[in-house]
Amino acid sequence: MRIPTSGHRLVRLVLHLPLSIRLGLSHVAVLLVGLGSMSVAADAFDVFEGRGHVDIDPIFGSALTVGVAAAFTVAVVFSRFLLRPLHRVRTATHRLAEGHYDGVLDVPREPGLAALVEDVNRLAASLADTERRRARLVSEIAHEMRTPITILRGQIDGMADGIFTPDDAMFASLTDDLDRLRRLADDLSSLSRAEEGAFTLHAVPTDVTLLVHATAERLRTQYDDKYVTLEVVPGPTVTARLDPDRIAQVLVNLLGNALVACDSGGRVSVTVQVEQEPSPHAVVRVEDDGIGIAHRDLARIFTRFERIEHPNRPAPAGGSGIGLTIARGIARAHGGDIMATSPGLGRGTALTVRLPLELTGTA
Template sequence: MKLGITTKAFLAVLLVALAVLLAMGVAGRWSFTRGFVGYMDELALQRVEDVTPKFVSAYAREGSWDFLRNNRRAWFHLTRPRGGEEDPEREKADRASRNLPLDAPPESDLTGAVFRLSLIDAEQRFVMGNPRIVAGDSVVRRPVVVEGRTVGWLLMGPFQSVSDTGARRFYDEQLHATLLVGGVAALFAVAISLWIARTLVAPIKQVAAATHRLAAGDYAERVVPSSGDEVSQLARDFNSLARALEANERMRRDFMADVSHELRTPLSVLRGELEAMEDGVRRLDGEALQSLKGEVMTLTRLVNDLNELALADLGALVYRKTPVAVGEVLAHTVGAFRDRLAGAGLGLELALAPGLRMAADEARLEQLFRNLMENTLRYTDPGGSLKIVSRRDGDDLCIDFMDSAPGVPDTLLPRLFERFFRGEASRNRATGGSGLGLAICRSIVEAHDGTITARASPLGGVWVALRFPALEP
């Protein structure tokens, strides 16, 4: 049976809590046994040391232990805490030696020492005390020495030996209290574990379910972050991923629609021309062949552009970069377009700074400039103009293409470099190209570690700004 993440988290937290409770119980029991009971035994041993001189004094006075046999009064008088001396003078001297006031009450005995003590004579015969306290490993022996002769032994049993009834009752009460507290703590641990498991795992399960729906193609799926922790960060990252996938899916669909449209138009023209020739409606002459050739060239350019963009996406385009004089490449490219610009009624203004150099693939750089020139020829109204400026700005080399009206709305300027995007509303191929030229420009610029941006031109059209790392002249 596979356990869910909620069950695993619940069991993990619960087991940790129970382990802590068990450890605390064991530690408390050990502390009571080794600490409290040991402390009581130490106090009792100190009490033995205190009463031993009283037994020495009593034996020296009486000459034997006969006065003590079966004499409970005398036994308790000798074994009780300090403060009960028979000799008032000796009691006063003892109190003075211990800095106790003369009217201080007798010391109490909470260790049970008087019930744990017994006396045997020199022949190991029982005299008085607790008859169950006999010699053994757990019994402490202290000799009673009178004038250099051992006349008896004081035996002190362990604390447990006299704690049967009271201690057992105390132990049972402690055990019951411990079990009660442990049970309440265990229930509390269960409740906390369940709450933690649900609180922590619920957002994760929500993200997991959303991921499953996203993988099934529901790119509109979103997760609402519930807090500011790592799980909420995961939810925000998921939402970012979902938005990116949704945008990519939309771009993919738009791309397929645009490609099919761009291919269908010249193919339809070719088919119509061929059917007209087949039916005898149109003659197969030079004009017809020129028309067919034009459509084939349109298809060729579109396929080449798509292939170039595909290679750029894969990183398979080869760039052989060498130091290039940018002014010379610009002048050569513009020179090839002068007649076409003049034919379109467009003026040209060049302002090229001398000595500008950059590391570039000269053929790709010329392709970049040609695409920008084609964009101006295609979209600029007759009677307008094109201004090209190159300059040095710090460590960067800047090239600006600024043309005249018509312009592009500011909201559409960032989209000019998207594939198949055209600034004008019409898709008429008489004015619009494939919509891939500026996308190819962006690919070339990025391959040269540069940037390309579009903004409103001071001449009324579009200002395409290029920026590349410059080489020293």
């Protein structure tokens, strides 16, 4: 049934009224329905009893007047208690929009409003944490870029002034610093694509086991230099449709992190297998016996620009804290994921990559 045009206008008018007025009108509406029902029931009861009709209009009018006044007054009074915390929430959201994240609202006793206030407080805390990491990102990027730029400037000025000889060694040094800047730019670009889910995948049928072996061999020299054992456990041939370059990027990150986590004499193992539940997946597991991760930090390691600090162990030099964020973004672009587990500090870490045998993610 279509509502007449006048009805539409009335509905729009009511929706634009203040909440306190609408609460009052709702109480009045309930009262009118109740009194109307009582009147109909009284008439039906009189007919049923055969005592004739009793005129209840004066009683109904008096009850209606008193009831409307009482309902509206009660609604306005109670709405003040309801609107007060809502006004505080509104003020808090305005402060959040202005970039002020330090205001924590008092949680009211009413459960529904308490849930809303707690959500706003969590939002403020999350935004404050994001802003803290953003500020640290700017500082770290500036630091990472300042060092090679300063070296490049010094070397170029030195060659221009005749202090340095423009020989092969000098050009090799210039190339190293330029490569460092390029890697930083590539990492930031990959981070942006990871957060937007915009990785371009060139997926082909790939032997995952062979890819893992080849990637591990690329890094074996670094393991040998640090006297850390790298063991690639023999496994079945696992073929999946994926982007081999992107997955190799993931494996390099995981194996590099495992190497950093281990002391001299440590051990890292890599296994490849297939799991059928909940759907056929290739599973690559990189496990080390290094410094481990506290349970509270397992989720944080995938957060961009987060570098977990360990007591009496400095953070690795040159790390930007975005490698695992990028790695997880690549895995999820393939329709898979990366998970971390650790028994605790000093007890090693395992990072598990799950990749569907058929590409299900979006490129």
